[in-house]
Amino acid sequence: MDERWGLTPMVKVEVVVSGEDAQVVTDLFSTAGAVGFTAVANVSGVGHGGAHQGRLAFNDRNALALLMVVLPPAGVDRLLDGLRSLLAERPGVLFVSDTYVSRPEYFR
């Protein structure tokens, strides 16, 4: 429990991948013990592979998706193990950061 805010420390993992890889990433979340996640479909941006258009009129699978999950620190190693292996061959980016939540029981 963080004394200043009365919040519990957790780890937030954010992944941006092609929409067609979103299912595998959420499978990884589940296997790592996550009980929930957030997915944002059709995100746009620019990366080392160039520009990526956002929403495509007739294709949901080949636009980028942003997936976010919050886990207790103990579960993060297992998740990163899978994500690193996936991203060794698939385009995508991974961000890991400390975060705080008010209702830790929702994330365990």
Added chain:
Amino acid sequence: MSTRTFSTSHVVALVERATRVVPVLWPLESAVAANPLWDLRSHSFTSAVAHARRALGIVGLPPAEVLADAFRAGRLTVADLEAALDDLDQPDGATEAEPVHRGAPAPPPSMLVTVLERHDQLTGGRMAAEVDREVAKYCAAYLGGLLGTSGVVGTGFLDQWRAAVVDDPAARRLGLHGVLEAVAGGPETVIATVLARLVLDEAGAVEELTGQSARLLGWAAHAKWRSRWAAPDHPGPALHLVDYLAVRLLYDLAALERLGHRAGPGACCDHLRPAPGSSPEVPPAALVGGPAGDRLARLDATAAAAVWLAAYEAHYRDDLLAVLERPSSQPSAPPSPGALRAQVVCCIDIRSEGLRRHLEASGHYETFGFAGFFGVPARVWPFDGGSALDLCPVLLHPTVELTEEAGEEAAGAARHAGLRQLAVVERAVETTREGPVASYLLAESAGVGLGPLAVLRTAAPATFARLRRWVLARLAPPADVHPVLSGPGAPSDDEQALFVETALRTMGLTDRFAPVVVLCGHGSTTENNPYGSALDCGACGAARGGTSARLAAAMSNRAEVRALLAARGIVVPDETLFVAAEHDTATDTVTVFPPAELTPTQADRLAVVERDLAAAGAELAVERAATLPGAVRRPRRGAARHLATRSADWAQVQPEWGLARCAALVVGPRQLTVGIDLERRTFLHSYDPGTDPDGAALEAILTGPMVVAQWISAAYYHSVVDPDVLGAGDKVSHNVVAGVGVYQGAGGDLRLGLPRQSVFVGDEPFHEPMRLLVVVVAPRERVDTVVARNPVVAELVDGEWVHLAARDDGRFWRRRPGGGWRQWHDARTDAHQLGRPVRLGRPYEVAPTGGHGEEERHG
């Protein structure tokens, strides 16, 4: 070799990596034609084929005899080969380093095999084949609902199999029981444990899992569909990849331990020489002769086969671009709306081209091409019951959910009552049929009546179909059914306007509306055909397109939607009526679905349009009947009757050709292609570059319809070049398995791709195996922008999965892989070639047969 223990999360990623080479097999109810190598598209086509050759044993390039026959027939020439060889000498800057095979022939690639397969190779055993038999047996039982052991914790395949296999003598013979006790946990844990027992490093683990998937590729492809493409709430048992691979690995581990396999570095298998992979065969260089033959002789088989394929494709490309460049086909002003009886929007499907051409020949119609779901990604619950239909390309998730209702409540109630009674009878028959004694009684009692019916159905299929329709109409009277545009999942007025606007802008129909605009979907009526949905509309998720057309037409006619469209700059005149229709591609009949209320003027106009659609269909029937095996060449009326009979024939394995011979996608105004017989080989997507300055419409077309067209083209391509691995085999001996696929014969693996009868006539391919040619009418700079900001398009274009050409500045340009354009010139400088009638590929027409006099039998 460094080995490690994998976490369960790591296993999920390993399975994903290992199964990228595995195709996806959709269930038969929605048999989507997909590129089997789609998940390898981050590699070039050449590299992907080489990878799949090693993993799956495919060849991936056209057979030598097909190319040799084409050469002898003039379907490809020395000039085509020389041009392809020149391209090889001056590569166009591909995005990845490609091996250029020259000099001494490269050794054939070694096949990727599992540890158990290697053991079999060493010992001459057949344990891997025995495991396959067991795994296939349990997969079929699981999907057929036969493993539902009560009291089992978990409904997954691994759990259900564990519970069932303990009583299986085959499992005891394979020594499975010890392994079952020793390896516990969920599928990811099981996979991790077995990989550790086999002492595999990460690369070895991926190869082992790929090899496991390739053993029964059809079952793996079904599991991949379930894990990666099916909606999470899709009904029925879910055979997931991790469960499937876990079960396979447990069998293999048991077999290996029983055989005394020592795992680890230096173990029994490491020194084995893997079996050689499949290498493409090419026509002998002597067939070509001269300098081109000499140059071909210096290439290894893979490189030479790639040159032959490129030449084969270039010949078609040059013919198509030449015919599009002729003065008669230069863009001219479209007909004025006042001169039109209707504008007709058809699906981009190649089969629509014939209907459009014959309809336009009357001079009273302007036609457009657009994906057959008309831009409305809908999940529809059919009025007659059953599962919901996702009426959109599988690349899209439905965003609206609708029900259907009958126009008249009483008629709807009568139909529902009739359907309920029929369902009761059907259930009773099924129950009786499955009973050990009752089944004999059923045969004895019903055989008297059903026997003559079977004779009638065989001898006079069209008469039988009419009789059945008549009986069904009395038991469950048809009702006029239409989708309901209200309810919890229905789109708002704004959403409806957006759907309509997107469709109209994408196809370039934003003004000049005719009094009638027909939205014409398509479907195919066939009998006793497990692959029937493969003949329906791919843009509607392999379903009939009539419902999508009705949805789009209903939205387009609503006053609220028209007002919103006007506010967005698209003014549809009040007198313009949108009407839905459906083209039956098996019979070439067109059914029109008029709105419930019509003014007398509208009714008169629609009657004329309906008559003209029927006439165009009849002309198309004559044209199409000439290409169907066993068809009788007859005048107009006879051809239509023949197609109707063929469609109703339960013994007919070639009811229509579907999308065979598809070769190109043309994205541009119809004025470029109008009046040209494209021989039902081109997808046609309407596009007006003048109304799309930012390229948004072009982007929608190249990321959606182009991908769908590429999938279809690739599915047909591989069904011809790799019929044993990526084709579905002979329809005659198909057996349907739990509604998900077919066996060839009594058991084994599910078949992938298209049946042999869909792409071959006898031993000769009817479909010409080529990569899709995409011709876009747009400024090159705009095309480049769309390619650059959409990785999926860049992969397809730069990886040479498709060939891209643009019509710009009044000329055609070929896009070089990796970027840049080269102006296309008609290389056929010889007067004979230029003067000859252009045939788009090798012409195909069946030899006329005498028929039997009786129109019912097709011979």
